[in-house]
Amino acid sequence: MQGKSPIATKWVLVLLFALAACVGSGPSDRQPSRSDQTPVTAGRLPSNSPQTRQCISQLRRMGASFEPLPDRWFGGGCTALSSVKLLDIGTPLAHMTAITCPMATNLIAWSRDVAQPAARRYFGANIRQIETMGSYSCRPVNGQAGNGLSEHGRANAIDIGGFTLADGRRVTVLNGWNGKDDRVRQFLRDIHKGACRNFQIVLGPDANHWHADHLHFDMGKGPYCR
Ligand SMILES: [Zn+2]
Numbered sequence: 439m440q441g442k443s444p445i446a447t448k449w450v451l452v453l454l455f456a457l458a459a460c461v462g463s464g465p466s467d468r469q470p471s472r473s474d475q476t477p478v479t480a481g482r483l484p485s486n487s488p489q490t491r492q493c494i495s496q497l498r499r500m501g502a503s504f505e506p507l508p509d510r511w512f513g514g515g516c517t518a519l520s521s522v523k524l525l526d527i528g529t530p531l532a533h534m535t536a537i538t539c540p541m542a543t544n545l546i547a548w549s550r551d552v553a554q555p556a557a558r559r560y561f562g563a564n565i566r567q568i569e570t571m572g573s574y575s576c577r578p579v580n581g582q583a584g585n586g587l588s589e590h591g592r593a594n595a596i597d598i599g600g601f602t603l604a605d606g607r608r609v610t611v612l613n614g615w616n617g618k619d620d621r622v623r624q625f626l627r628d629i630h631k632g633a634c635r636n637f638q639i640v641l642g643p644d645a646n647h648w649h650a651d652h653l654h655f656d657m658g659k660g661p662y663c664r
């Protein structure tokens with residue numbers, strides 16, 4: 439009778455480890471390895487930090503309806519730390535994913551103090567819905583392979599594609615930024631410029647062609663406003 443050779447046993451173990459690695463990959467609550475321990479900046483604070491607890495209180499005081507999300511570590515350095523699921527900030531937001539608490543408070547401030555007043559000023563109507571193109575998304579800067587991790591990969595950014603007004607009109611960055619309607623052009627430039635007071639990085643169609651159809655706001659290292 440022939441038993442398993444040591445080599446066969448070794449390969450069985452290798453296979454088991456490989457399977458365990460497959461099961462462990464993908465979105466999960468995996469803890470970070472030592473090499474993931476990067477300096478603490480916005481978007482990298484865990485939910486139990488004093489700054490995050492203070493931010494969550496502020497979010498409540500602002501009257502937002504939201505669900506705090508557990509800290510999550512995804513593959514490729516992507517994380518969603520001290521993030522929330524925004525349910526209601528007064529103006530409905532379409533296509534939202536996880537967003538860090540500091541991004542959420544600044545988004546609310548921008549929506550209330552910049553975007554809504556500008557819509558009333560230029561169009562005589564409130565914004566009924568802000569059409570986002572998402573917040574958390576694990577991808578490199580500008581979606582280009584080889585670039586560093588985008589702040590979207592830390593739930594620390596949001597893309598805004600356009601707006602639906604209370605009277606049903608629709609304003610989009612793609613059609614409006616260089617479009618024929620002066621009011622729309624001015625409105626978009628005003629809310630872009632105004633966002634530079636709320637966020638660290640603000641990018642629009644004048645930044646590069648990757649932003650032809652949206653405004654990008656993040657709380658990474660700034661300030662940069664283009
Ligand atoms: Zn973006």
